[in-house]
Amino acid sequence: MATVETIEDQSASGARKRTVNDMSIQVATVNGSGSQTANTILLRAIFQMGIPVSGKNIFPSNIAGLPTWYTVRANHSGYIARKKEIDYLVAMNPETAKEDVLNLTAGASVVYDEPLRLRDLRQDLVFYPVPFDKIVAPVCPDARLRRLVRNMIYVGALARLLNIDMEEAHRALNKQLGSKPKALTLNWNAIQAGFAYAEKNLPKDDGYSVERMNKTAGKILIDGNAAAAMGCMFAGVTVLSWYPITPSSSLAEALIDYLSRFRVDPETGKATYAVVQAEDELAALGMAVGAGWAGARSMTTTSGPGISLMSEFTGLAYYTEIPVVIFDIQRTGPSTGLPTRTMQGDILSTAYLSHGDTAHLLLFPNSVDECFELSQEAFNLAEEFQTPVFVMSDLDIGMNNWMADPFPYPDKPIRRGKVLNAADLERLQIFERYRDVDGDGVCYRTLPGTDHPLAAYFTRGSGHNEKAGYSERGEDYQNNMDRLKRKFETARKSLPAPVIEEDPGAEIGIIAFGSTHWAVIESRDQLRSEQNIPTAYLRLRAFPFNDDLAAFVKRMKRVYLVEQNRDGQMCDLVRGAVWRDCNKVRSIRYYTGFPIDARTITDEILSQELTH
Amino acid sequence: MSATTVASMPPKKVNRIGLDVSVYRGGKSTLCAGCGHNAITERIIEAFYEMGVNPTQVIKMSGIGCSSKAPAYFLKPSHGFNAVHGRMPSVATGAVLANLQLLAIGVSGDGDTASIGIGQFVHLMRRNLPLIYIIEDNGCYGLTKGQFSATADLGSKQKTGAINELPPIDTCTLAIQLGATFVARSFSGDKKQLGGILKAAIAHRGTSMLDVISPCVTFNDHEGSTKSYNYMKQHDEPLHEIDFVPFFENIEVDYDPGETQDVQMHDGSHLRLRKLDHSYDATDPQKALQVIEESRQENEVLTGILYINPASKTLPDILRMVDEPLALLSQDRVRPGPAVLEEIMEELR
Numbered sequence: 001m002a003t004v005e006t007i008e009d010q011s012a013s014g015a016r017k018r019t020v021n022d023m024s025i026q027v028a029t030v031n032g033s034g035s036q037t038a039n040t041i042l043l044r045a046i047f048q049m050g051i052p053v054s055g056k057n058i059f060p061s062n063i064a065g066l067p068t069w070y071t072v073r074a075n076h077s078g079y080i081a082r083k084k085e086i087d088y089l090v091a092m093n094p095e096t097a098k099e100d101v102l103n104l105t106a107g108a109s110v111v112y113d114e115p116l117r118l119r120d121l122r123q124d125l126v127f128y129p130v131p132f133d134k135i136v137a138p139v140c141p142d143a144r145l146r147r148l149v150r151n152m153i154y155v156g157a158l159a160r161l162l163n164i165d166m167e168e169a170h171r172a173l174n175k176q177l178g179s180k181p182k183a184l185t186l187n188w189n190a191i192q193a194g195f196a197y198a199e200k201n202l203p204k205d206d207g208y209s210v211e212r213m214n215k216t217a218g219k220i221l222i223d224g225n226a227a228a229a230m231g232c233m234f235a236g237v238t239v240l241s242w243y244p245i246t247p248s249s250s251l252a253e254a255l256i257d258y259l260s261r262f263r264v265d266p267e268t269g270k271a272t273y274a275v276v277q278a279e280d281e282l283a284a285l286g287m288a289v290g291a292g293w294a295g296a297r298s299m300t301t302t303s304g305p306g307i308s309l310m311s312e313f314t315g316l317a318y319y320t321e322i323p324v325v326i327f328d329i330q331r332t333g334p335s336t337g338l339p340t341r342t343m344q345g346d347i348l349s350t351a352y353l354s355h356g357d358t359a360h361l362l363l364f365p366n367s368v369d370e371c372f373e374l375s376q377e378a379f380n381l382a383e384e385f386q387t388p389v390f391v392m393s394d395l396d397i398g399m400n401n402w403m404a405d406p407f408p409y410p411d412k413p414i415r416r417g418k419v420l421n422a423a424d425l426e427r428l429q430i431f432e433r434y435r436d437v438d439g440d441g442v443c444y445r446t447l448p449g450t451d452h453p454l455a456a457y458f459t460r461g462s463g464h465n466e467k468a469g470y471s472e473r474g475e476d477y478q479n480n481m482d483r484l485k486r487k488f489e490t491a492r493k494s495l496p497a498p499v500i501e502e503d504p505g506a507e508i509g510i511i512a513f514g515s516t517h518w519a520v521i522e523s524r525d526q527l528r529s530e531q532n533i534p535t536a537y538l539r540l541r542a543f544p545f546n547d548d549l550a551a552f553v554k555r556m557k558r559v560y561l562v563e564q565n566r567d568g569q570m571c572d573l574v575r576g577a578v579w580r581d582c583n584k585v586r587s588i589r590y591y592t593g594f595p596i597d598a599r600t601i602t603d604e605i606l607s608q609e610l611t612h
Numbered sequence: 613m614s615a616t617t618v619a620s621m622p623p624k625k626v627n628r629i630g631l632d633v634s635v636y637r638g639g640k641s642t643l644c645a646g647c648g649h650n651a652i653t654e655r656i657i658e659a660f661y662e663m664g665v666n667p668t669q670v671i672k673m674s675g676i677g678c679s680s681k682a683p684a685y686f687l688k689p690s691h692g693f694n695a696v697h698g699r700m701p702s703v704a705t706g707a708v709l710a711n712l713q714l715l716a717i718g719v720s721g722d723g724d725t726a727s728i729g730i731g732q733f734v735h736l737m738r739r740n741l742p743l744i745y746i747i748e749d750n751g752c753y754g755l756t757k758g759q760f761s762a763t764a765d766l767g768s769k770q771k772t773g774a775i776n777e778l779p780p781i782d783t784c785t786l787a788i789q790l791g792a793t794f795v796a797r798s799f800s801g802d803k804k805q806l807g808g809i810l811k812a813a814i815a816h817r818g819t820s821m822l823d824v825i826s827p828c829v830t831f832n833d834h835e836g837s838t839k840s841y842n843y844m845k846q847h848d849e850p851l852h853e854i855d856f857v858p859f860f861e862n863i864e865v866d867y868d869p870g871e872t873q874d875v876q877m878h879d880g881s882h883l884r885l886r887k888l889d890h891s892y893d894a895t896d897p898q899k900a901l902q903v904i905e906e907s908r909q910e911n912e913v914l915t916g917i918l919y920i921n922p923a924s925k926t927l928p929d930i931l932r933m934v935d936e937p938l939a940l941l942s943q944d945r946v947r948p949g950p951a952v953l954e955e956i957m958e959e960l961r
Contacts (some may be wrong), residue, residue, distance in 0.1 A: 038730070038808075046864070143869055195805065197958075198876060201833050208648070218961070219961070220957055220960035220961055221960060224958050230956060233948065234948065234953065235947075236708070236941075236943060236946030236947045238941065238946060239706060239709055240937035240938070241702075241705075241706060248951075254690060257781055258956070259829065262948045262952050263946070265934065266931075268934070269932060270932055270933060270934040270935075271931065271932055271933050271934065272933075272934055272938065272941055272945050273933075273938065273946075274709040274710075274931050274933055274938060274948055276705065276739075276927075278702065278735075279731055279732065279735040280731065282699060282731075282732075283699070283701075283702035283705075283731075283732055283735065284702075285702075286695070286696075286699045286701075286703050286705075287702045287703070287704065287705045287706035287709070288706055288731070289695075289702075289703055289706060290673075290693070290695075290702065290703035290704060290706025290707035290708075290710070291706030291707060291709055291710040291938075291939075292706070292710075293703070293706070293707055293824060293939065294671070294706070294707040294708075294710035294714070294937075294939050295710055295712050295937070295938075295939025296706070296709070296710035296938050296939050297946070298706060298710070299955075312696050312699075313696065313699070316695060320693075349936075361722050389956025406957040406961075407953065407957065409950045409953050410947070413943060414943050414946075414947065424666065443666075447671055447691075447711075447939055447940075448671045448690075448691035448707065448711060448714055449668065449671075449691075449711050449713060449937065450668065450940075451666070451668045451669070451690055452668065453668070455668060455691070456667075456668065456689050456690055456691050457690070457691065457692075458684055458690065458691075458692040458693075458694065459691070459692065459693040459694065460692075460693075460694040461694065461696060462694065470684070503866070536649075585765075
């Protein structure tokens with residue numbers, strides 16, 4: 001008993017230590033209970049108080065009934081990766097409440113539905129019981145709506161417990177439900193009831209709180225799929241063919257929404273685009289390839305299972321040299337895997353997707369900003385290099401809410417690559433589709449419909465010579481394959497370069513890409529402040545890699561490649577690219593389906609450094 | 613054109629846009645001598661020539677198989693695309709949407725359509741994409757040496773002696789059920805009928821689905837095959853005689869409405885179907901399904917324009933697209949201005 005007392009004392013005193021603007025709140029609910037609106041209000045209210053914030057939805061592959069968790073992280077230093085520890089749990093789901101509470105670290109707080117009787121589970125936590133049903137009944141007379149409105153109670157209770165400005169909660173609610181005055185009133189009453197209950201019945205017994213800062217002024221909150229969709233619209237996409245699959249559907253749906261608002265002629269009502277929901281992923285890419293061949297800026301969007309199905313068409317587009325943009329919003333595989341969880345798991349399979357010798361251009365956005373920026377660049381690269389370009393996002397970037405500075409308007413013109421029109425053909429008097437006129441491996445193409453007798457050529461996935469004629473000659477085949485390799489080498493130099501940041505005196509390097517970035521930058525700060533270990537960091541933005549990568553590995557003593565898959569897929573590619581120094585490259589892998597956190601990286605680097 | 617012709621030469625025969633028929637030819641066929649597909653190629657060349665279609669405004673699409681090689685053998689001035697097995701419909705869909713001003717012709721086979729490509733085929737039929745879709749149907753896989761395809765009739769004999777024990781997929785029946793707007797069946801050996809159907813298909817707005825029985829002389833032309841020249845000569849049952857009067861010919865020919873069905877096409881052309889069965893109405897899908905089934909039970913191959921609906925909405929109609937090719941829209945048409953970006957940013961603040 002004495003031991004327990006001591007722990008409780010320690011935790012209580014530890015918990016009461018004042019921690020301002022640095023916490024993670026996890027809301028555990030049942031999928032389909034309408035908690036998304038409540039969670040968004042929580043997120044936005046903190047965001048509007050000027051505190052850097054991120055929201056991550058850990059949801060099930062289900063429409064209603066299975067457990068779902070939403071994590072809001074507020075951090076004054078701007079860390080927005082997932083935090084390993086939960087500081088504040090809102091336990092609404094009877095199915096998971098017990099396990100959720102048992103998993104908390106000592107000192108955490110739990111706001112919970114009173115009938116769940118969680119208080120007895122642990123002595124080292126702070127408990128705030130809230131009788132949700134009793135509070136919601138008077139504010140929501142319509143019993144059918146109570147299930148949805150009761151979530152607002154925890155928004156109010158948390159506002160009171162954490163010092164969240166109620167004015168900001170109201171503004172956030174207005175943003176969500178402003179167009180529905182009845183719902184607005186109902187939900188606001190519930191938030192206020194939650195606040196009042198906490199004020200009267202829940203004396204503050206922990207040290208966590210928020211205070212207004214000025215770190216989010218002018219910033220936006222957006223998910224990566226919407227950001228990418230916006231990029232596609234400003235890139236001038238004209239054909240989208242897609243097949244629904246989590247977590248990529250919301251990209252297509254956001255794009256359809258933007259296009260219908262901003263790409264329809266207000267006078268004629270005619271669209272400057274075409275969207276087709278295809279019968280499967282094969283057809284989705286087939287349509288995009290056909291459109292790209294005929295000169296459209298075309299794209300499709302999918303996830304791992306779709307990438308597998310797109311293998312054949314990807315090879316065709318590679319070999320026949322057709323521009324097309326493919327978004328892969330990666331999720332946890334293999335097979336159906338965990339469809340609603342994140343992974344960087346399609347790196348190897350996509351880099352060399354399809355049979356025969358193929359290799360593709362891959363872009364790795366790390367943020368909503370880069371989802372916007374690199375999706376525009378993807379269309380330019382696809383048309384310049386007449387080849388598929390994959391934008392390798394993931395569920396964490398794609399479907400979660402991130403803050404960002406407002407996106408810059410694209411200041412550069414669209415680049416459409418080497419296309420000859422009828423006037424060019426008249427001047428040149430010769431056209432050979434697969435002849436390397438410029439020596440860079442990139443040939444000239446004509447678009448179907450070019451009204452000139454020299455314009456036509458025959459596109460085929462079978463062997464072809466420089467004139468696009470059918471050929472089974474070994475020499476023709478090899479020449480063509482060598483030129484495709486030459487084109488790949490040209491592309492290597494044109495792709496977005498890695499971003500490098502270096503602490504003075506760093507001997508240890510970290511390489512990462514995509515959503516892993518956010519945990520890496522936090523981990524570097526942990527290594528520096530807690531262990532006095534300076535690091536250098538190279539963030540990959542594209543495959544194939546340029547020379548910066550090999551130079552970086554060369555000047556480091558050791559390099560840790562951090563990625564979110566089991567097999568170290570990017571590590572394999574990097575080791576191959578820096579083969580002279582490949583034994584310097586160590587691998588850190590994380591693959592639970594949850595977004596990686598900084599502490600995991602820091603601990604793993606320290607442990608591998610010790611065994612060095 | 614005639615002005616530049618050397619005086620001593622006889623004037624070349626040209627079509628209404630001044631091109632002679634050789635322009636409509638393609639490369640030399642590498643298919644077997646006597647292959648039905650070569651005859652279809654000839655009919656395509658004639659139809660496009662006679663209709664005066666500008667070949668640079670045509671795209672030729674195909675999948676994989678003997679049939680799918682055919683686009684290389686006609687319309688050399690047209691862009692062609694020999695895609696992957698069974699997936700031509702999707703590629704054609706993208707290409708057509710990218711440029712609505714082009715006339716698209718797709719050539720497939722019975723394996724390419726009815727087996728590996730059945731999924732894309734059925735969705736193509738639903739969408740009514742402006743496309744002439746020809747199945748060069750020989751009931752077997754020619755390029756892999758004669759295996760049965762899914763259009764092989766029950767009881768048909770393979771060259772090895774094997775008997776087909778599975779029921780066939782009737783692509784015409786399927787197309788009509790799925791809402792296709794122009795469905796025809798013909799025989800590669802019926803020059804006049806196939807020519808008329810092809811011209812009507814060129815004039816049709818929407819998908820024209822043509823199942824053309826096209827015997828494989830090497831693997832499926834023997835006794836016991838139901839896709840042989842002999843079998844077709846004995847069992848071909850034409851529904852009507854087809855007269856196609858293109859819009860540019862405007863010839864007034866009297867016809868008896870009791871014997872001849874007149875269908876006005878979208879471009880002003882007229883399709884005159886001189887009925888051999890007087891009760892047949894080519895605009896009635898139920899009737900079409902019924903007579904196809906009845907003929908099948910009598911071991912007849914019913915040919916002709918089985919069903920036509922000249923006034924249906926096409927996929928581009930449904931998508932309410934601009935008429936100009938999407939492929940050629942300039943940057944100012946496809947990239948909204950800074951005010952749009954600012955409007956979206958404001959919503960996200």
